[in-house]
Amino acid sequence: xxxxxxxxxxxxxxxxxxxxxxxxxxxxxxxxxxxxxxxxxxxxxxxxxxxxxxxxxxxxxxxxxxxxxxxxxxxxxxxxxxxxxxxxxxxxxxxxxxxxxxxxxxxxxxxxxxxxxxxxxxxxxxxxxxxxxxxxxxxxxxxxxxxxxxxxxxxxxxxxxxxxxxxxxxxxxxxxxxxxxxxxxxxxxxxxxxxxxxxxxxxxxxxxxxxxxxxxxxxxxxxxxxxxxxxxxxxxxxxxxxxx
Amino acid sequence: xxxxxxxxxxxxxxxxxxxxxxxxxxxxxxxxxxxxxxxxxxxxxxxxxxxxxxxxxxxxxxxxxxxxxxxxxxxxxxxxxxxxxxxxxxxxxxxxxxxxxxxxxxxxxxxxxxxxxxxxxxxxxxxxxxxxxxxxxxxxxxxxxxxxxxxxxxxxxxxxxxxxxxxxxxxxxxxxxxxxxxxxxxxxxxxxxxxxxxxxxxxxxxxxxxxxxxxxxxxxxxxxxxxxxxxxxxxxxxxxxxxxxxxxxxxxxxxxxxxxxxxxxxxxxxxxxxxxxxxxxxxxxxxxxxxxxxxxxxxxxxxxxxxxxxxxxxxxxxxxxxxxxxxxxxxxxxxxxxxxxxxxxxxxxxxxxxxxxxxxxxxxxxxxxxxxxxxxxxxxxxxxxxxxxxxxxxxxxxxxxxxxxxxxxxxxxxxxxxxxxxxxxxxxxxxxxxxxxxxxxxxxxxxxxxxxxxxxxxxxxxxxxxxxxxxxxxxxxxxxxxxxxxxxxxxxxxxxxxxxxxxxxxxxxxxxxxxxxxxxxxxxxxxxxxxxxxxxxxxxxxxxxxxxxxxxxxx
Amino acid sequence: xxxxxxxxxxxxxxxxxxxxxxxxxxxxxxxxxxxxxxxxxxxxxxxxxxxxxxxxxxxxxxxxxxxxxxxxxxxxxxxxxxxxxxxxxxxxxxxxxxxxxxxxxxxxxxxxxxxxxxxxxxxxxxxxxxxxxxxxxxxxxxxxxxxxxxxxxxxxxxxxxxxxxxxxxxxxxxxxxxxxxxxxxxxxx
Numbered sequence: 001x002x003x004x005x006x007x008x009x010x011x012x013x014x015x016x017x018x019x020x021x022x023x024x025x026x027x028x029x030x031x032x033x034x035x036x037x038x039x040x041x042x043x044x045x046x047x048x049x050x051x052x053x054x055x056x057x058x059x060x061x062x063x064x065x066x067x068x069x070x071x072x073x074x075x076x077x078x079x080x081x082x083x084x085x086x087x088x089x090x091x092x093x094x095x096x097x098x099x100x101x102x103x104x105x106x107x108x109x110x111x112x113x114x115x116x117x118x119x120x121x122x123x124x125x126x127x128x129x130x131x132x133x134x135x136x137x138x139x140x141x142x143x144x145x146x147x148x149x150x151x152x153x154x155x156x157x158x159x160x161x162x163x164x165x166x167x168x169x170x171x172x173x174x175x176x177x178x179x180x181x182x183x184x185x186x187x188x189x190x191x192x193x194x195x196x197x198x199x200x201x202x203x204x205x206x207x208x209x210x211x212x213x214x215x216x217x218x219x220x221x222x223x224x225x226x227x228x229x230x231x232x233x234x235x236x237x238x239x240x241x242x243x244x
Numbered sequence: 245x246x247x248x249x250x251x252x253x254x255x256x257x258x259x260x261x262x263x264x265x266x267x268x269x270x271x272x273x274x275x276x277x278x279x280x281x282x283x284x285x286x287x288x289x290x291x292x293x294x295x296x297x298x299x300x301x302x303x304x305x306x307x308x309x310x311x312x313x314x315x316x317x318x319x320x321x322x323x324x325x326x327x328x329x330x331x332x333x334x335x336x337x338x339x340x341x342x343x344x345x346x347x348x349x350x351x352x353x354x355x356x357x358x359x360x361x362x363x364x365x366x367x368x369x370x371x372x373x374x375x376x377x378x379x380x381x382x383x384x385x386x387x388x389x390x391x392x393x394x395x396x397x398x399x400x401x402x403x404x405x406x407x408x409x410x411x412x413x414x415x416x417x418x419x420x421x422x423x424x425x426x427x428x429x430x431x432x433x434x435x436x437x438x439x440x441x442x443x444x445x446x447x448x449x450x451x452x453x454x455x456x457x458x459x460x461x462x463x464x465x466x467x468x469x470x471x472x473x474x475x476x477x478x479x480x481x482x483x484x485x486x487x488x489x490x491x492x493x494x495x496x497x498x499x500x501x502x503x504x505x506x507x508x509x510x511x512x513x514x515x516x517x518x519x520x521x522x523x524x525x526x527x528x529x530x531x532x533x534x535x536x537x538x539x540x541x542x543x544x545x546x547x548x549x550x551x552x553x554x555x556x557x558x559x560x561x562x563x564x565x566x567x568x569x570x571x572x573x574x575x576x577x578x579x580x581x582x583x584x585x586x587x588x589x590x591x592x593x594x595x596x597x598x599x600x601x602x603x604x605x606x607x608x609x610x611x612x613x614x615x616x617x618x619x620x621x622x623x624x625x626x627x628x629x630x631x632x633x634x635x636x637x638x639x640x641x642x643x644x645x646x647x648x649x650x651x652x653x654x655x656x657x658x659x660x661x662x663x664x665x666x667x668x669x670x671x672x673x674x675x676x677x678x679x680x681x682x683x684x685x686x687x688x689x690x691x692x693x694x695x696x697x698x699x700x701x702x703x704x705x706x707x708x709x710x711x712x713x714x715x716x717x718x719x720x721x722x723x724x725x726x727x728x729x730x731x732x733x734x735x736x737x738x739x740x741x742x743x744x745x746x747x748x749x750x751x752x753x754x755x756x757x758x759x760x761x762x763x764x765x766x767x768x769x770x771x772x773x774x775x776x777x778x779x780x781x782x783x784x785x786x787x788x789x790x791x792x793x794x795x796x797x798x799x
Numbered sequence: 800x801x802x803x804x805x806x807x808x809x810x811x812x813x814x815x816x817x818x819x820x821x822x823x824x825x826x827x828x829x830x831x832x833x834x835x836x837x838x839x840x841x842x843x844x845x846x847x848x849x850x851x852x853x854x855x856x857x858x859x860x861x862x863x864x865x866x867x868x869x870x871x872x873x874x875x876x877x878x879x880x881x882x883x884x885x886x887x888x889x890x891x892x893x894x895x896x897x898x899x900x901x902x903x904x905x906x907x908x909x910x911x912x913x914x915x916x917x918x919x920x921x922x923x924x925x926x927x928x929x930x931x932x933x934x935x936x937x938x939x940x941x942x943x944x945x946x947x948x949x950x951x952x953x954x955x956x957x958x959x960x961x962x963x964x965x966x967x968x969x970x971x972x973x974x975x976x977x978x979x980x981x982x983x984x985x986x987x988x
Contacts (some may be wrong), residue, residue, distance in 0.1 A: 021865050059864060066932055067922045074935045101919055107864035114862045120342040127353070134800040138808050140333040141339040142816075142858060145809035148339075148384060149817045159625035160589055163685070164612035164641030179963070182818055184627030186834065186967055189810045190842075190975055191671045192335055196806040198296050202329070203398075204322035204354030206802050214349045216360045257977025300802060302978060339809065669972035708903035 003048020005116040009223040015042075017113035019230035024105035026237045030094070031103035034244045040105055044112040052112025059106045059111070069097040119143050121217050128216035137205060153185050246293050246316070246406060246437065251307035253292055258303075262288040264461045266307070272405070275438040277448045277469060277689050279496045280458030282674050285367030286441040286518040287331065289458070290408045291438065294321045294328040311406075320694045322351055323406075327399035331410045331675050335392040337383050344386070345370070345379045345396050365401045366506060373397040373427065388621055393424070406437040411675070413444055414702040425451045430504045430535030443704035445473060445486045445678070450502060474500035480789050484705030487733060534601075537561045538595070538724040539585055544594035548578055552582045555749035564692075567715065569735045569756055572745035578728045579620070581745070585726065586617045599693060613642040613689030619676060620697040626670045631662055634685045642689060649688070654682045659714050661707070676703050683711065690718075697725040700734040712737035722782065807843065811835035815855040828926070829956045837964045840881040841890070842979040848878030869918045873907050877957070880906065881964070884985070890965040891987030893954050899977075900961030904954030911951035921945045927952050985987060 005013055020040050024033055040051045075092025082088045119140040126136035160180050161167065166179045200206065251266045255523035263285040270276050270293065278286040291297035295316030298305040309316060311324060314372070316452055321328045330336055348369050352362040370376050373393055378386065392412065401405075413421045421444070429451055432438050440449050448455075448469065455472050457465035465472050472478050473485045478497045480637070484490075488508040489737060492501040539562040546555040555577045562568055570578045583589045584596050587603040587610065596603045600613055608617065616638075619625055627666040628634040632653060637650040657663045660680045665673060670681050679702055686694070700708045708731070715738040729735050735742075735756055738784040746750035812835055819832030836855060840848025852874025858913045884899040885958065915923045921941050922928050931948035935941060968986050976983055 012527075013632055017865075032473050056864075062925045063922055063928070066925065066928045067920075070922055070928070070932050070935060070941070071770070071920065074932070095920060097821075099922060101969055103919075104546045106866050109692050110860065110865040111863070117861070117947075120346065123269055123340055126450060134805060135341060135803065138800075138854060139858070141805075141809040142812045142854070143811035144339040144384075146816050150820075151384065153817060153821055155619070156625055158608065159619060159622075160627065160637075162588070162608040162612055162615075162617040163638040165637075166609050166641075168607075177964070178605070178822070180627065182313065182821060182831070182834075183963065183967060183970075186814055186818070186838070187629075187671075187970065188626070190838070191815060191972065193806045194812075194975060194978070195811040196330075196332060197300055197785065197802045198291070198330055198969045199336075200806055201296060201300055201802045202294065202321045202327075203336070203338055204320050204351055205805060206800075207320050207323055207354050212356050212359055212362060214353055239502050255977070257973055669970075670974070671972035691907075 003116070005044075005047040005049040005075070006118070008047075009217050009219045010118065011124040011129075011219075012044075012223040012226050013049075013113055013116060015227045015230050017109045018110035019234050021106050022234045023237055024102050024109070026234070026241050028241070029098040030101045033098070033105050036227070037101050037105040040108050044108065049112040049116045051115040052110075053108055053158065054145065055111040055115065056104065060100070064096075064100045065105055067100050068093075071096045071099075105211030123217045124213045125219075127211050128213035128219075130210070133209060133211060134206075149185070149189060153181070156185055156188075157181055210243050245272060245312060246439075248289070248293060249308045249310070251309065252305070253284075253288060253297060254304045255288075256302040261461050262303075263292070263458075266292075266455065266463060268463065268466075270406070270437050271440050272435045272437050272698035273432055274454055275432045275440065275452045276454045276456060277452035278439065278441045278444075278458060279443060279448075279458050280464070282677055284482070285413045285461040286458050287410050287674075288461075290328070290410050290439060290441060294326055294408050295296035295319075295324075296328065298319065315487045322402055323355060324405075325403070326406045326408060326765055327396075327406065328408045329399060329410060329412060330438075331393055331414065332389055333395055334384075337391070341383055343380050344375065344383055347383050348398045351398055355402055357402075365403070369397040369401045372400065374423075386526075396424070396427075403437070405470060407431065407439065409438070409442075411438045411441055411702065413447060414675070421447055443484060445484050445489075445705070449473060449486055457481050461481075470503055471500070473503045487600075490705070495768045504552055517727060527550050536564050536600070538564050538566075538599060539726065540596050540597040541581070541584070541591075542583065542597075544596060546577075546584060546589065546591050553592075555591075555747055558745075558748075558750060560743065561754075562724060562726060564724050565719060565722060566741055567719050567739045568727070568741045568743055569739040570728045570743055570745065570792060571724060571730075571735075577745050577748045579697055582617070582697055582726065582728060585693075585695055586615060587611055588617075589740040609641075612691075613638050613690055615695065616686040616689070616691035616753045618683055618686050618694075618696045618699055618702070622679055626678065626685075629669055630667050631657070631670055631673075631684070632666045632679050633683055635688045637685060638689045644689075652688050652690065653684075656687045660684050660687075660710050676707055679703060680707055680711075685712070687718075690723075692722070692724065694718075694723060694725045694727075696725065696729075698729060698731075699727055700729065700731045707733055709737075804843070804847070804850075807839065807847070808854060811839045811851045812855045812858060814838070814852070816859065821918065828952075829959055830851040830952075831956065831960055831963070832962060833874065833957075834960055836874055836877050837881040837960060838967065840878040841885040841964070841968065841985050842982050843879060844981060848882055849875055852859045866919075867923070869914055869922075870911065872914070873911055876907055876910060877903060881961075884961070885981055886984065888985060888987040890961075890968050890985045893962055893965060896961050896965035897958055900958030901954055903961060904957035907957055908950035908953035909946070910954055912946040915949060916942055916945050 020036070024036055027033060027036055029077050044050055044052050045159045047050045071092035072088050075089025078090050079087040122135050127133065157167065165177060165180050247269045248266050252261055254262050266289060268325055278289060280286050288297065291301065292309055295309065295318070297303065299317045310678060314794070316324055316326065338347060338350045340349055345366060348366045348503045349362050350382070352365050357365070360669055370379055373396060375393055375397055378390055378394060383394065384389070385632065396412070413424060425447055428438055428440070434455070440448070450470045455465070455469040457472065457478055464481045465477055473489055478485050479493070486503045487505045489501045492508055541558045541560045544558045547553040547555055558581065564733055567711040568583065572578050580589065584591060584603065585598055586608050587606050589597065589606055590603060599614055626634055626653055628637060635653040635656065636649055655661070660683065662677070662680055662684055665677065670678050675682065685697060700711055702713065712734055713750070719725060725739070727739060739756050742752065742754060814835035815832050818834055819830055821927040822829060822831045836848055839851045853871060856868060856874050863875040880899070880903040889899040890896050916920055921931055921944070927948050930951065931944045934944035934947055939947065968982055971982060
């Protein structure tokens with residue numbers, strides 16, 4: 001069962017996420033942004049990107065807490081009494097609400113997008129729409145490189161451990177492990193990059209073009225409608241905000 | 245046709261030319277085999293022929309290269325029908341393919357073929373290279389050998405007419421090598437040009453139509469593989485020859501020597517020989533029985549999280565002084581067993597005792613330096629800036645003092661022929677030597693138990709010889725070895741006992757020679773010799789056979 | 800784009816992303832998530848460093864929340880400082896490297912503080928913010944708390960990062976050093 005977010009054209013999900021981000025900046029906070037956050041969560045859950053909501057909460061909850069502390073509890077006067085007996089800064093709480101809801105909206109929109117982002121589909125879409133191949137390649141290859149690097153890091157860690165490096169224990173032990181783990185990793189990556197230059201050339205990555213997308217994601221009318229809708233809603237919000 | 249004319253090339257920041265005054269022509273339908281001692285210029289020649297050097301590598305270049313009269317350096321090799329495959333398979337992956345099928349489609353995609361043609365080409369490539377079982381898999385999760393196959397398939401998709409392959413067999417086991425060789429032969433029959441660098445003389449003898457031996461950056465020999473392998477000159481250049489020719493030379497037979505087992509056997513057909521040889525070569529395999537189990541697995545079941553059982557109940561004891569070979573097809577659980585022994589993994593059920601201690605709740609650092617572990621593709625685990633520094637890691641973690649480390653390091657480097665590069669950066673060395681460095685680093689602390697995963701993969705004859713000799717010498721001093729290998733020659737030079745795994749269970753546990761030849765009967769001398777060549781159990785046994793051959797010749 | 804850049808960018812950006820993660824796993828109070836930017840700036844020149852920094856920040860935003868895009872100028876500053884340090888042989892010894900690292904930390908810390916205050920009202924990345932909140936509770940004003948917190952974390956992080964980059968540059972194999980003349984200069988050769 002594939003969700004709407006995953007079957008939609010990659011550009012569509014990207015446009016929607018960007019539009020939500022733009023709206024979060026434009027609409028008045030905190031009322032507008034809180035409503036927007038709710039809408040984003042709803043849309044994410046309904047379209048199958050619900051994981052982004054949870055990830056968003058993980059990122060944003062500590063920030064909410066810190067915002068409350070920094071501005072609400074430790075903020076400037078005028079202060080109002082708090083339910084537990086102390087005082088809270090009135091302006092501070094308001095600011096925390098504004099920042100908190102705005103951050104929540106933006107972070108959730110982007111994490112929801114990230115959770116359904118498929119690099120290969122994106123690449124196929126970019127090729128089909130004749131975008132600059134090398135830029136699209138860089139984005140996708142980086143994600144792949146990060147995965148390869150993580151695997152490599154794990155192997156290096158194992159190799160070092162088999163020689164006797166300790167990685168668990170006191171802070172001092174862990175600190176001493178850092179150079180042994182990351183220096184050879186970076187060095188090996190740079191050397192690999194050297195070999196890869198030849199490989200990329202021999203696989204034809206630098207050929208000027210045009211390329212064929214052998215598996216392009218379908219770009220339906222609904223996709224286009226959604227993209228236009230997203231764009232128009234941002235423009236409308238901006239106009240409305242200026243007119244106020 | 246690719247023609248190199250008076251090509252001299254030097255890499256940037258190097259003080260010697262990599263190749264000097266090379267003039268060669270590679271023609272359609274030919275399988276040209278380039279070989280030579282390490283660093284002799286074979287890989288560089290391929291890079292130049294592909295138009296990749298100096299365009300991408302930098303460096304100084306003189307001479308000319310022509311691909312059907314045009315300069316191949318003007319465009320990507322792919323666009324010109326050249327398939328170039330570098331030595332390390334995993335680095336050749338595109339980085340933008342989710343499945344193997346997509347990986348194969350990358351080439352045709354890049355040259356802009358229409359969609360239907362791409363689909364057709366991909367299906368054909370998958371068929372041709374027999375990888376339909378790999379098609380839906382993620383490229384990063386394949387083994388080295390599988391990646392190699394996939395890469396060749398991917399390059400074939402755009403129907404190149406010229407194949408330039410740098411050590412294409414290095415990561416393959418002997419069955420896969422034979423299959424790959426067959427494939428290359430059929431490509432040549434279809435009129436494609438194949439140029440291969442390889443150290444596997446026995447394999448290439450059956451495949452190559454032309455042998456070009458390099459020495460110090462120049463072409464030293466160029467001619468028929470059979471003729472050159474039989475002669476003396478090839479040995480003088482530092483390049484290796486077939487096992488049969490090597491043994492023949494050892495037996496004192498003059499050039500031109502037999503190059504295949506069959507030929508060698510034919511030279512000593514004599515009824516008198518039978519009795520003498522049989523007597524000399526059926527020495528018992530010496531396994532020192534000790535009560536101390538160096539490695540013990542008790543009813544071990546192992547499965548990766550969310551995966552099926554890889555090991556389904558292994559009970560195994562390895563005693564001190566044994567040299568055990570671990571055999572089995574890919575996926576049988578060999579690497580897992582080794583990792584369990586080193587406490588890199590822990591059994592789901594059952595227990596593992598290494599050097600008498602349970603591996604439960606322990607990590608590999610708790611067993612170092614008494615236990616040494618060599619990973620597959622060990623060059624991807626090198627950490628230090630010099631060979632010596634790499635070797636110093638384990639002793640320094642173990643708290644050895646400078647003097648003790650230095651002398652141990654010197655000894656190991658000397659034994660593996662690395663003394664001359666002790667101060668070099670491992671990345672500056674060719675791949676086979678880098679692998680030896682990894683092995684040296686493991687051996688420095690003289691571990692009591694040695695766990696090796698494909699220790700001779702990618703090594704040339706001479707290096708393999710050194711490794712085998714080192715293992716044997718240390719075994720005599722009490723070392724216990726457990727080695728995963730597909731290398732028949734190494735197995736029989738250095739290992740006594742064979743444990744065969746199939747689908748996670750031990751299906752055979754006995755003498756190593758029985759694994760590879762499968763029979764256990766009285767054999768006539770000729771066959772005995774043939775086996776001794778293929779198996780070469782113990783160098784002293786091989787010396788025996790060679791001596792006997794010499795005796796027979798003298799009569 | 801040249802094949803060299805095409806091969807280098809993904810690796811360098813991955814270095815930024817993955818090393819940061821590894822360090823976080825070891826639960827240490829630094830980030831070390833800009834090593835890739837520094838290295839490329841030294842190896843491939845300032846424009847390479849700027850490119851890596853931008854791509855890194857964009858990808859980090861893509862994967863972790865667009866919000867942090869506002870910190871992209873920090874990556875640019877790092878790229879610039881690394882390139883300048885390289886041109887003046889700043890990576891020749893650990894001591895010199897540490898000095899340049901501290902300078903980078905100060906510049907980045909002040910800029911971070913400004914961005915954090917102006918755009919995020921002092922609440923951005925959890926770690927730094929926690930320190931800032933602590934300082935605020937001790938009586939410092941918001942701008943002061945944010946500035947001190949940012950300076951402290953960035954000076955520590957960038958100094959260590961520079962030292963690591965120096966160690967790396969000084970132990971590069973010959974064939975890599977040969978490709979990048981600026982790298983040779985950065986370690987004083």
